[in-house]
């Protein structure tokens with residue numbers, strides 16, 4: 310039996326994940342699972358010194374996402390309720406593979422698999438891509454102080470890592486539907502028509518999948 314749709318909005322930092330997932334949740338009346346960022350005690354320290362703080366930060370993100378998906382994701386799925394999230398659990402690996410090295414990376418990989426292998430995985434991914442200039446402009450617009458120390462090369466590397474990760478999911482999970490949005494061209498914030506095109510496409514996919522559940 311297929312599960313009711315679990316939708317994840319993904320993309321590099323500043324792509325518009327939280328914005329788009331919140332808009333879609335409201336438009337389609339879906340419950341939303343949202344990342345908690347402001348209370349993260351390690352992010353500021355991490356951007357000041359990645360090597361020193363990466364393990365603590367990656368573990369913090371992993372444990373929080375695990376707990377959130379365990380508490381709410383599993384509950385919605387078991388009630389046959391479609392749900393949208395502003396992250397995919399695989400995001401942890403995208404970042405950790407970039408920020409961790411050696412023994413810590415090996416340990417992290419093991420813990421990641423132990424915690425996440427039996428979690429429900431999204432079967433629809435909305436992947437927002439955008440150019441470096443667009444991402445930088447949106448990060449600046451958001452104005453989080455701790456992100457001022459972010460290195461541009463780090464963000465550029467993450468953009469490539471995201472492309473690679475999405476290509477790998479497309480190959481290894483052909484049943485997962487990936488909708489790619491060009492965030493430089495499609496403006497779901499300013500252009501209602503463009504937002505409605507995305508919302509209608511998602512509504513149709515949810516409808517199709519519910520019928521097969």
Ligand SMILES: Nc1ncnc2c1ncn2[C@@H]1O[C@H](COP(=O)(O)OP(=O)(O)O)[C@@H](O)[C@H]1O
Pocket residue numbers: 320321322323324325326327328329395447448450451495496497498499
């Ligand atoms: N399409 C868009 N056009 C203009 N501003 C946007 C757009 N998408 C997001 N933003 C703004 O960019 C910033 C980052 O968006 P956010 O949703 O927090 O990104 P993410 O969750 O991917 O890091 C926010 O200030 C948001 O209001």
Ligand SMILES: Nc1nc2c(ncn2[C@H]2C[C@H](O)[C@@H](COP(=O)(O)O)O2)c(=O)[nH]1
Pocket residue numbers: 320321322323326327344346352366367370400401404405408456
């Ligand atoms: N090293 C990691 N950093 C992460 C991870 N998830 C999010 N983040 C950072 C990136 C941003 O500064 C901030 C919010 O993320 P958004 O993508 O929502 O803008 O947190 C992670 O797993 N590892």
